[in-house]
Structure formats: structure tokens, C-alpha cells
Amino acid sequence: MTDGSDDDQEAAVSGRSTTRGPRPRRGFWFGLVVAIVKPFLLIWTKQDFCGQQNVPRTGGMVFVTNHISHFDPFVLGLYVWECRRIPRLLGKASLFKLPIAGRIITSAGQIPVYRDSAEAADAFRAAVAAVEQGECVGVYPEGTITRDPDGWPMTGKTGAARIALMTGCPVIPIANWGAQEVFASYGGLKIRLLPRKTMRVIAGEPVDLSAFEGRPITNELLHEATEVIMHRVADELGVLRGETPPKELFDLRKERAVENNREDEETR
Template identity: 35%
Template sequence: MAEIVYPPVIGLARTLFRVMDYRIDVAGTEHIPRTGGAVIACNHVSYLDFIFCGLGARPAKRLVRFMAKESIFRNAVAGPLMRGMHHIPVDRSAGQASYAEALAKLRAGEVVGIFPEATISRSFTVKEIKSGAARLAAEAGVPLVPMALWGTQRLWTKGRPRDMGLRHVPLSILAGEPIAVPADADLDAVTTDLRARMAELLDRLQKGYPDAEPGAWWLPAHLGGTAPTPEEAAELDRRKPED
């Protein structure tokens, strides 16, 4: 597969990171397979998460193909880039085609990135997750790698004005140990385990974050922030799903 678009996009992103002096910490990259297919399942707190989840795989020299909502591919600017990087459009009214495309990429030895919460978590905790990541890993016979991001919500998240001019922001990326998912696995049990691992990784990042500010809007309520509780966030999602 020709990689005409992805490498220059990575180069541009890294230049931007240096200009903005983002303090990026990437850990656990030894858990990303250097060869062969893999599913990365990451938490979702920002519209920028696919950039930083992909960055978490770069020490392993892997390019991640993300499953993303189809509307992004219709955008005049983002669409050609997403297609050029061979990401996977997801039409929620006809999801089987995107599933089949992701499965084919995994069987071809590629890494597929999924945000199994499906939408951004307004509470900045791990929401209930869907079973698609576990199902793909089982059917393709590839490892399932949990990952967590933290700090990206300060730049652009749901229900808040974006602040792409914010400089010197710590951004944390942590990959966990892969989960082996046999073909006959109990997918509900695997999904429960995956969510627990994602939550544990996120908790580690949140508790070790260097810029913790009691009362900050971008901190979860259980850590002294003013973000909605999970229950409040669920109600907001029901009232304003596209906010």
C-alpha cells in the first residue's frame, strides 16, 4: 500500500507539536507489536485523539488505520487526508462494510485503531464500551492492545470551545499489555476486561499528570474537577448528542 499522505502528515504534526511545545510523554510502546495485525482500543476525550493514539504507535514504526465516522470523510479538507491515510469510514447505519474493511486490514498485517466508547466521554472517565474491538481481534486472530490518552481534552473536546493555541500542554499516552483473544472467546468477558484495563491506564495517567488543577473543567469529578459526573455526562449525551 503506497504511503504518500501519511508520512508528511506525521511530519507536519510533529512540527506543530514542537512549535506549541507540547510536553508529550509516550509509554508502554513495547506492547505495540512490531509486525502483524493488532487492534488498538483507546479511550476518547478529544476530537484530536486519533492523532495522539497514532503517535503512540510510532515508536513501533506502525501506522494506525482508524475507524472514524463517515461524515469526516465528506469534509473538504479532512476527507482527502483521511482517505489518503487509508483510514476506515464508519457509517453507523451500515456498519458491516466498515467492519469487513477493518478485518481485511488486520488480516493483511495492519494495525487498526478503535475508540470503543464510540463518542467522546464528557466525564473524562471510560464510558461503557462496545464489543467491536474484541470481535475484530477474535475474528482476525490478532492481539488487542488497550491504550489511554490524557491532556488532549484541554485542546478540543465536546461541549467546550477549542483552544488550539494553548501552549506547553502535557499530553500523556500509555499503552498496556496486549490481550490475547481466541476465536472462541467470550466477547462480553473480553470487553469487560478491556474496559477495566483502559480505565486503569487512564487512572494512572490522570493521577500522574503534572498540571493537575483542583476545580479545573478538564478534570473528572472524582479527582476534584468540575467535569460532569458519568451520570450527568450520560444525560448530556441524551439531550445534546452532537454537541
């Protein structure tokens, strides 16, 4: 596999647009991931990628995206790679403990998230450090695959907003659609590659967080900024789907609280 001379040929085969410019130095382990994942996706899926011009080619940045399937990190990784950036995704710590895959993604520079533990802040510090070093950090603010019945983004956690406001880096909203047709994570564990599904991804312009700059970084401010970010992701997903996103995003915490109250009432 080559790093640039085959781009036009691949675009002709897959229908993708290419993004001009030199590729970043990827290192052995990330190069191994690219060598495995990219040909697989080009063979078994179609790509409809747009908005690459909104992804900065250099400098620290955070991209935030919706989570619809266990398959979409591969799609997002390819998209960002085609934007001439190396993505550093925050992912569940359990993935990093897998015998072979864990070694690969750790060595490829991905960032483990240790939830509800003394190491929970390590991912945040690593993400801030990466951004300050000019890297491209990816965050799934929902923290899990969406439970919204119609597949829209849910309310998000505040990590991406905190990173952006602490570092001053741009936040790029990226929406993806189609990965759930390959791997419907809550509809059984079946992978459906045929007929080939189209992976649609779009990046929007940077989220305007100017209203929050220069203010004390409180929990209230972070939640407000996160709401702005998640609605921008929903808007981009609306463009992909040709639909209008909901005005109020699905709140998993509220939904679980309602379910718990209902169960308590039923057991009385």
C-alpha cells in the same frame, strides 16, 4: 522532515523516549499527514509517551483507546507512528466527506464508520481485512467522546472484541490524557495551545482474552470481552492520572434512557 536520523534530536527537545527500529513504508498520503501533524505537535505540545514496548512492531493488531477530545486522534497517531507502526483509525464517516481533509485521510488508509446505515458493516469488514494483512487498526470502542463527568472511559461497543476474536490478533489497551486541555470538546470550541500542554499516552500489555477463545461469538460473549477491554483501558488511564478508575464504567445508553424517562414523566 526525515525518518530516523533526527529521532534522538527530537527526543532531546521533547523529552520523549524513542523506539528503535526501521520505520514502515508510509506512502505519499500518510507521509503528508506525518509531515503536517508531527511538527505541529512537537512545537505546540509536550509529549510524555511510555509503554511503546507493548506495541508489536509487526503483525496484525488492534489498539483500543479512550476518547477525550477531538484532538486526541492526532496525539494517538503520533504515538503509534513513534512505535514504528502506521495506524489505521476507524472514524466517523462525516470526516471523510470534508473537502480537503476527507481526501487526505481516505488516501492515508483510515477507515470510515457509517453508523445506522446499510454500509455500517463495511468498516468492520475493512478492519478485519487490514488486521489479516498484518496492519495496525485503531478503535475507539466508546464511539464518541466520553460523557463521564470525571473523564474516565465509558462502556464500549463490541467491534474491537469481535475483530480480535475473529482474527486472533492481540488487543493493546492505550490510554491518553491531556488532549482535553487543548480542545475541551464539550466546553466550547476553543483551542488552547499556550501554555504548552503535555500529551500523556501509555500502552499496556495485550488484553488477556483467552477466556473467550474457542467459544461461539455471541452478543453476550462480545459484551463480556468488551467489558474486560474497557476496564484495561481505564486501568492504564489510572496509571497516567495517578488515580483509581471507577469499578463500574459510565454507561451512556443507560444515562440517556434515564434522561428520556425523566423527560416523559415531566411532560405527563
